[in-house]
Amino acid sequence: MSGIAMPKPSQELLRNKAQIVKDLQRIISGEGVICEEIELRPYETDALTAYRQIPLAVVLPETVEQVSQILKYCYANEVKVVPRGAGTSLSGGALPLADSVLMSMMKFNQILDIDLPNRAVVVQPGVTNLGITHAVQHEGFYYAPDPSSQIACSIGGNIAENSGGVHSLKYGLTTNNVLGLEMVLMSGEVIRLGGKHLDAEGYDFLALLAGSEGLLGVVTEVTVRVLQKPETARAALIGFPSSEQAGQCVADIIGAGIIPGGMELMDKLAIDAAEDFVHAGYPLDVEALMIVELDGPEAEVDRLLQEVSSLATQNNSTYLRVSETEDERNTFWAGRKAAFPAVGRISPDYLCMDGTIPRKALPQVLKRMQVLGEKHGLRCANVFHAGDGNLHPLILYDANNPGELEAAEAFGADILRLCVEVGGVLTGEHGVGIEKRDLMPEMFSETDLKQQQRVKCAFDEKHLLNPGKVFPVLHRCAELGRMHVHKGQLPFPNIPRF
Amino acid sequence: MAQSFRPRDTAELVEVVKWAAAEQQPLEVIGNGSKRALGRPMQVANTLALDHLTGVVDYEPAELVLTARAGTPLAEIQALLQDNGQELAFEPMDYGPVLGEELGRATFGGTLSANVSGPRRIKAGAARDHVLGLEAVSGRGELFRAGGRVVKNVTGYDLARAFCASWGTLAVASTITVKVAPKATTEKTVCLFGLQGVEATGAMSAALGSSAEVSGAAHVPEKLAALQSGNWGGGRSATLLRLEGIEESIDYRVGILRRVLELAGTVEIMDAAASFSVWQSIRNLTVFPHNLGALWRVSVAPTAADDVIASLPEGCLVMQDWGGGLLWIADPDDQRDGTSLRAAIASAGGGHATLVKAPENVRNTIDVFHPQEPGLSLLTKRLKSQFDPHGILNPGRMYKGV
Numbered sequence: 001m002s003g004i005a006m007p008k009p010s011q012e013l014l015r016n017k018a019q020i021v022k023d024l025q026r027i028i029s030g031e032g033v034i035c036e037e038i039e040l041r042p043y044e045t046d047a048l049t050a051y052r053q054i055p056l057a058v059v060l061p062e063t064v065e066q067v068s069q070i071l072k073y074c075y076a077n078e079v080k081v082v083p084r085g086a087g088t089s090l091s092g093g094a095l096p097l098a099d100s101v102l103m104s105m106m107k108f109n110q111i112l113d114i115d116l117p118n119r120a121v122v123v124q125p126g127v128t129n130l131g132i133t134h135a136v137q138h139e140g141f142y143y144a145p146d147p148s149s150q151i152a153c154s155i156g157g158n159i160a161e162n163s164g165g166v167h168s169l170k171y172g173l174t175t176n177n178v179l180g181l182e183m184v185l186m187s188g189e190v191i192r193l194g195g196k197h198l199d200a201e202g203y204d205f206l207a208l209l210a211g212s213e214g215l216l217g218v219v220t221e222v223t224v225r226v227l228q229k230p231e232t233a234r235a236a237l238i239g240f241p242s243s244e245q246a247g248q249c250v251a252d253i254i255g256a257g258i259i260p261g262g263m264e265l266m267d268k269l270a271i272d273a274a275e276d277f278v279h280a281g282y283p284l285d286v287e288a289l290m291i292v293e294l295d296g297p298e299a300e301v302d303r304l305l306q307e308v309s310s311l312a313t314q315n316n317s318t319y320l321r322v323s324e325t326e327d328e329r330n331t332f333w334a335g336r337k338a339a340f341p342a343v344g345r346i347s348p349d350y351l352c353m354d355g356t357i358p359r360k361a362l363p364q365v366l367k368r369m370q371v372l373g374e375k376h377g378l379r380c381a382n383v384f385h386a387g388d389g390n391l392h393p394l395i396l397y398d399a400n401n402p403g404e405l406e407a408a409e410a411f412g413a414d415i416l417r418l419c420v421e422v423g424g425v426l427t428g429e430h431g432v433g434i435e436k437r438d439l440m441p442e443m444f445s446e447t448d449l450k451q452q453q454r455v456k457c458a459f460d461e462k463h464l465l466n467p468g469k470v471f472p473v474l475h476r477c478a479e480l481g482r483m484h485v486h487k488g489q490l491p492f493p494n495i496p497r498f
Numbered sequence: 499m500a501q502s503f504r505p506r507d508t509a510e511l512v513e514v515v516k517w518a519a520a521e522q523q524p525l526e527v528i529g530n531g532s533k534r535a536l537g538r539p540m541q542v543a544n545t546l547a548l549d550h551l552t553g554v555v556d557y558e559p560a561e562l563v564l565t566a567r568a569g570t571p572l573a574e575i576q577a578l579l580q581d582n583g584q585e586l587a588f589e590p591m592d593y594g595p596v597l598g599e600e601l602g603r604a605t606f607g608g609t610l611s612a613n614v615s616g617p618r619r620i621k622a623g624a625a626r627d628h629v630l631g632l633e634a635v636s637g638r639g640e641l642f643r644a645g646g647r648v649v650k651n652v653t654g655y656d657l658a659r660a661f662c663a664s665w666g667t668l669a670v671a672s673t674i675t676v677k678v679a680p681k682a683t684t685e686k687t688v689c690l691f692g693l694q695g696v697e698a699t700g701a702m703s704a705a706l707g708s709s710a711e712v713s714g715a716a717h718v719p720e721k722l723a724a725l726q727s728g729n730w731g732g733g734r735s736a737t738l739l740r741l742e743g744i745e746e747s748i749d750y751r752v753g754i755l756r757r758v759l760e761l762a763g764t765v766e767i768m769d770a771a772a773s774f775s776v777w778q779s780i781r782n783l784t785v786f787p788h789n790l791g792a793l794w795r796v797s798v799a800p801t802a803a804d805d806v807i808a809s810l811p812e813g814c815l816v817m818q819d820w821g822g823g824l825l826w827i828a829d830p831d832d833q834r835d836g837t838s839l840r841a842a843i844a845s846a847g848g849g850h851a852t853l854v855k856a857p858e859n860v861r862n863t864i865d866v867f868h869p870q871e872p873g874l875s876l877l878t879k880r881l882k883s884q885f886d887p888h889g890i891l892n893p894g895r896m897y898k899g900v
Contacts, residue, residue: 117703118799118823140709162652169649175656176627189873196799197823199613199624199663201850201868202896203878207626207659211652231709231754255560257583257680296711297754300747356648358561390650428650436653443653444643451642452655454884458877470654483519483638483887495514496504496550 004051004434006468009099013056013079020079021057024101027069032107034058043084043102047149048092048435050405055082055096062107064182064190064220071218072188074101080464081186083214085125085157088149090352091433093160093213093469103218105156111135112221120179120196121226125156125219129163132224141226144171147429148337156219162211164429166262166336169387170295173429175210177225183209183217186460196223208455213431214466216459230295233261234305235329238312239286239319243267246288247362249315250386253292254359256311258304261295263387264336267366270343270381270394271335277342280335283319290386291332339383340394347379347396351408355419356390356428368418369393376411378404390428391419417442432470440472449473454480500543504550508633508641508672514546515670515890516639522888527666529569529605533612535597537665537895538866539858546670548607555673556647559584563630563647564678568607568671575606579678587679588625589616592782596793596855601782607671613663616781617714617740620706620820622679626662631675634661636668637886647675666892667900668885682713682742687773688755689738689766691731693717695804698737699822701762703800705739706821710754714740716780717818725787728775731766738768740777783826785817792832792856794839796825798849806849809842823849832856835864867896 013020021035034040035057044052056079061067074081080100087094096102108124111131115121116139121132129150132143146165147153153163159181164173171177180194193209194200209216240246246265253260266274266289275282282289292308294301305322312320323329335342343350357365366382373380381394393415397408416426416436420443426436440449449471456463457477467474501523505511518525526542528534530549548569556565559582566575572590579585590609594601604614615624622628631645645651645658661669690701702715717737718726724733739755741748756765768776779785786793798806800822807816807825815828827839836851843849850868853861870878875897882889882900894900 115799115801116707117700117801119703119707120799139707141707162656164650172623172627173650175659176623185873185877191873191877192871193874195848197797197802197849198619198820199615199626199797201797201852202663202870202874203668203881204613204626204660204663205874205877205881207656207662211656228707228709251560254562259680296743297709297747297750299750300744303744303746356646356650358558358563358648360558360561385650388649390648423646424648425646425651426653428648429652431652432654440654443646447640448642448644449654451636451640451885452644452657455655455657455660455881458880458884481884481887495510496506 004438006097007474009097013099017056023073024057024059024070027073028059028061028066032060032062043096043104046087046089046092046094048090048095048433051092051095051434053096053098055100055102056098058102058104060104060107064184067103067184067218067220068188068190070101070103071184071186074464075187075462078462078464080467082466083218085154085160086128086152088153088157089161089431089433090354091427091431091435093431093433095434097468105154105218108220115196116141118196119226120223122221122223123155125222126154129153129155129158132226136226140229142229143224143226144177145174148340155222155224159210159219159222160212160214161429161431164390166264166385169263170259170261171227175207178206178210178222179225180223181206181209181219182221183219185217186462186465191217194223213433213470215456215470216465230261232298232301233293233295233329234301235291235293235323235332236305236308237282237319237321237332238290238292238317239283240288240290240315240317241286243288243366244363245315246290249290249312249317250359250362252311252315253308256307258307260292260387262291262293264291265289265384265386266336266339267382269379270339270383273342273346273381274335274339277345278334278338280331282335286319291336336383343381343394343396348398348400350397351395351412353393353395353412353415354390354427354430355416355424356388357419357422357424359386359389361422361424362386365391365418365422369415372411372414372418376407378408378411380411389424413439434469437470438472450475450480502545502547504547506550511551511670511672512635512639512641515635515637518544518890519637519639519888522890524890524893527670527892529608530571530603532599532603533593533597533608536593536854537861539862540892540894542893548605551672554578562678563675565647565673565675566606567673568605570606572604572606572609573602580681583681584678585681586628586676587618587622588628589618589622589781590614590625591616593854596783596786596790607674610662610674611664611666611671617716617777617819620715621711621713626659628676629658629662629674630677632658632661632671633673634669634671637888637891645675649677665896667882667896668891670891683744684748684770685740685742685773686748686752686770687738687740687768687776688752689731689736689768690759690763691734691736691766693735693737693763697762698735699800699803701737701759702739702821704758705755708754708758710741710751710758712739713742714738714777715821717822718785719816722785722815722817726785738776740773780817780819786815786828790815790828791830792834793854794827794829794836794851795854796827796839796843796849796851798823798825798843799847802846802849805846806842809838833860840868
């Protein structure tokens with residue numbers, strides 16, 4: 001465990017555990033409240049497993065009324081609440097605090113309304129991402145955002161993290177595919193936003209909720225847009241002798257006006273690991289491997305694949321294979337989708353980073369990452385959502401070697417600083433959580449971060465919902481509200497008037 | 499004393515808002531003022547106009563990203579993109595003609611702050627879906643940045659997207675970054691003539707639920723169609739489905755629509771030129787006559803549209819866009835307060851109605867923007883005061899006290 005400081009637990013709350021549990025049991029009877037250490041253990045971490053903490057208690061509400069009552073109770077008694085979906089966050093978004101109540105939303109697992117004429121589906125937040133697609137695929141529909149964890153991750157968690165996936169270049173992120181939601185504020189108040197119609201009225205609270213990492217409200221219902229599946233999808237596997245050439249090919253494809261359904265790059269280390277793991281038939285004599293998927297009507301896909309092939313040739317590709325069958329296409333993807341576990345096989349531990357960079361900076365960033373790897377004495381495998389510039393460096397380390405976790409974290413921080421330096425951002429889709437919290441000042445000024453925290457104050461002025469995440473320094477809302485002004489300042493005398 | 503400011507750079511903009519915050523002097527924030535007649539009338543002495551804060555700061559076609567100052571004319575950005583075979587995929591409509599202004603006066607910042615989208619919204623998303631980053635001055639007079647210049651970004655709250663649809667009441671943008679898209683090479687429109695009510699919305703739903711990738715789905719009823727010049731099916735109602743892309747793909751997708759719409763009626767095809775002109779008139783509402791009375795903009799689920807339309811008083815003209823879910827309602831009675839319209843929306847399953855055009859006395863007394871539930875209304879007020887504690891930015895333009 002390394003040095004990310006979490007808010008200090010309140011000794012008083014810890015002492016009052018028995019009473020708090022009793023009060024919670026009055027709201028949710030039976031097995032809906034968990035307080036024994038052995039049963040709390042499964043909730044001590046999410047997918048960022050380097051950090052663990054047992055909460056005071058876990059609650060598993062089943063109704064909106066229960067969610068509201070629990071939050072109202074915790075609000076009145078100043079008990080912190082950590083919301084949790086499926087617990088697949090890679091940034092520690094659902095890491096409990098010792099004096100917090102962890103609220104698992106996984107009993108909210110019903111699909112409430114399938115409305116295909118309006119292309120909308122209403123679900124509870126614990127429904128998995130893939131569960132939505134399964135509910136509508138008999139009519140040829142699907143839910144577009146497809147994070148790698150889609151088999152397990154919940155739609156509520158997707159909203160918290162604004163999850164993307166390999167198809168987000170063409171079909172957008174969670175924020176672009178959510179039409180409405182119901183949420184409960186920390187005060188217990190239930191708020192509904194949007195619905196099956198387009199563009200919710202008033203301020204765009206949906207935009208604020210998507211990617212808010214569980215700090216603004218607990219989502220209890222979600223309305224998403226579903227789409228008809230493209231008629232065909234074909235993928236090309238293209239190998240290059242250098243990542244520069246692969247990067248140039250990505251730019252050329254976009255520059256030619258082609259928006260592929262997905263466009264991924266893997267470097268040598270990732271290719272070798274994936275091939276060794278799933279035998280996808282990847283070429284082993286290339287430095288960079290690209291998977292480009294075109295989807296849509298057959299005539300269009302065929303024509304665009306030809307264009308992509310010729311752009312690849314112009315960029316000196318040494319390997320090209322186009323999928324002829326659906327099985328073959330899935331095999332191309334199998335290696336990419338298994339890249340994380342594949343890397344897990346060649347290293348005892350790895351850290352998965354998630355910066356986004358402007359596409360054109362790719363060759364430069366890859367080169368400098370190599371230098372950084374040498375500096376920290378660690379290897380790094382790269383998989384890359386090339387279409388939208390989202391980089392996933394996997395830093396290989398062994399936690400049993402003293403100092404290696406710290407070295408890996410320092411390497412990761414250096415990579416993210418590099419991303420910001422070239423005009424990118426700290427996190428593309430995994431969230432800030434606790435993992436990148438202390439790097440926020442690399443990207444934002446004090447003023448920027450304070451304005452973000454003021455948004456938090458509009459929702460949760462006591463900072464009780466998921467505190468310790470996203471923001472490196474917690475400012476009290478009263479302090480944030482203060483304004484320092486010098487009266488009588490006259491505006492620039494030179495500003496043109498009319 | 500009333501002041502009117504035209505800052506030429508970010509530093510001047512900050513200075514003006516700082517002064518207004520210190521003196522608690524409300525500002526009417528405008529770009530070029532093309533949408534001034536939309537919203538609740540404001541009693542504000544000072545004006546802050548951004549029409550001198552102009553220029554494209556950064557545009558790299560291969561990155562599909564553009565950054566421009568808020569006061570840049572939208573037309574200038576559209577022309578630049580056009581020269582590079584690209585466009586703003588959300589296809590912003592132009593309120594000018596219905597508000598008695600000329601076409602093409604809107605600014606970049608004004609378009610985004612009002613979340614102005616066009617027919618392609620159903621496929622490409624709204625204006626807010628294309629915003630990536632923002633530099634703005636809050637009502638506290640502080641310059642802040644949010645978002646970035648890349649599409650995939652979850653670093654911090656999405657204040658850039660939340661700026662859209664805030665009508666200048668939260669912060670004044672200085673520069674905004676959006677993603678842009680390759681422009682389709684050509685287009686065609688599949689037309690069905692003579693459909694009524696649920697037949698039309700049903701046909702649009704079927705088309706949008708197919709794999710034909712329809713990028714515009716609108717219904718122009720008989721009474722409006724009869725007013726149009728050109729080939730609009732001889733005064734019959736027109737249900738229009740636009741397909742964009744490369745020629746061979748469009749032709750193939752026409753085939754898909756023919757199959758999907760087999761039972762709906764005879765299909766006719768508009769070529770690229772006719773299709774372009776029809777969608778221009780839908781997008782900019784020039785299908786409506788000049789003397790249209792009041793104009794309401796309603797968003798509902800497409801299948802709820804027919805119930806809402808059935809509830810309207812005699813004499814209203816309605817055009818449906820967005821697969822039927824966006825209703826533009828011209829009401830010859832420009833004094834109506836919208837109560838019965840909003841009740842019909844609620845009983846049809848929910849949505850919202852905005853009064854786009856009406857005399858000032860009406861906009862002064864009724865809810866121009868759809869009234870909010872009490873909880874949401876309080877949240878709105880809290881958010882406003884976190885950005886603009888003294889209420890100096892476009893006070894009351896959207897809601898009383900916001």
